[in-house]
Amino acid sequence: MEVLAECKDRIKDADMVLIGIGKEFGVSKDDILADNLVYKELNLDESSLDDLEKQWIEHTFIYDSINDGQNKAVMEKLNLYNGLFKYLNSLGKNNYFVVTTCNDDIITLSDFDKDRIVAPLGTYGLMKCHKGCFKTVYETKEVFDNIKSIIDKYRKSADLHSDEMWNELKEAMPQCPMCKQVMSVNLYKTNNYSAEGYREQWDMYTAWLQKTLNRKIVMLELSEGFDTPTVIRWPFEKVAAVNNKAVLIRVNEKFWQIAEDIEGKAIPVKSSGIRFIEDLVK
Numbered sequence: 242m243e244v245l246a247e248c249k250d251r252i253k254d255a256d257m258v259l260i261g262i263g264k265e266f267g268v269s270k271d272d273i274l275a276d277n278l279v280y281k282e283l284n285l286d287e288s289s290l291d292d293l294e295k296q297w298i299e300h301t302f303i304y305d306s307i308n309d310g311q312n313k314a315v316m317e318k319l320n321l322y323n324g325l326f327k328y329l330n331s332l333g334k335n336n337y338f339v340v341t342t343c344n345d346d347i348i349t350l351s352d353f354d355k356d357r358i359v360a361p362l363g364t365y366g367l368m369k370c371h372k373g374c375f376k377t378v379y380e381t382k383e384v385f386d387n388i389k390s391i392i393d394k395y396r397k398s399a400d401l402h403s404d405e406m407w408n409e410l411k412e413a414m415p416q417c418p419m420c421k422q423v424m425s426v427n428l429y430k431t432n433n434y435s436a437e438g439y440r441e442q443w444d445m446y447t448a449w450l451q452k453t454l455n456r457k458i459v460m461l462e463l464s465e466g467f468d469t470p471t472v473i474r475w476p477f478e479k480v481a482a483v484n485n486k487a488v489l490i491r492v493n494e495k496f497w498q499i500a501e502d503i504e505g506k507a508i509p510v511k512s513s514g515i516r517f518i519e520d521l522v523k
């Protein structure tokens with residue numbers, strides 16, 4: 242495949258590598274929960290919890306599956322990321338940055354350096370006030386651990402659907418210190434999504450981008466559409482437009498087209514991003 246060979250040459254030749262990971266790489270809630278027997282057995286629809294409380298239970302199972310190294314869909318993506326890391330590392334490409342529009346946190350479990358990753362569409366790791374009292378975000382791990390231990394306890398005593406359990410779970414919900422309402426996980430498109438969750442990483446990303454001027458940079462844009470073009474597509478195009486040593490590799494099954502002003506600085510690849518990475522690292 243000639244295009245693949247050209248992409249490999251460009252990557253080998255680059256001083257800096259910017260990786261944009263689109264939604265195709267994300268693992269959906271359904272993929273994660275599909276084979277979770279405890280979650281199914283719990284049957285939240287029959288519970289006395291309200292929607293936000295049910296969401297916390299659901300997110301507990303998702304968080305747990307992402308982190309426990311057992312979920313097939315999660316491990317497939319993790320292996321893919323690690324394969325890409327290994328490939329770049331073998332070429333000595335350590336000056337990289339990863340920006341992703343996935344918010345399943347899997348990239349942060351990979352071998353890529355956490356200080357070189359930004360996920361502006363959120364994370365299961367943080368929560369905020371659902372009503373928007375303030376923008377501060379808090380860590381969720383303790384809440385998830387607590388919910389999990391309550392469910393485990395009632396499961397062991399074969400009391401999984403008791404009123405006591407639902408009440409205990411209600412008590413375990415994190416409350417906003419101001420409005421006392423149940424908080425929610427800081428994922429994009431949830432109520433009062435807070436940019437504070439990724440501000441520090443975003444600042445590092447923009448500082449890194451500023452250093453790309455006049456450097457040989459390769460941008461690997463993988464399966465990114467137009468849902469949030471300010472995160473990957475537009476900034477990548479801008480770098481390509483202002484930097485004569487930049488190359489944009491746009492991998493996309495549908496939106497692989499390149500704007501006229503960056504023709505000659507961009508390689509369109511009509512392919513799924515996942516397949517492209519699999520071929521690249523072979």
Ligand SMILES: [Zn+2]
Pocket residue numbers: 370371372373374375417418419420421422
């Ligand atoms: Zn509040």
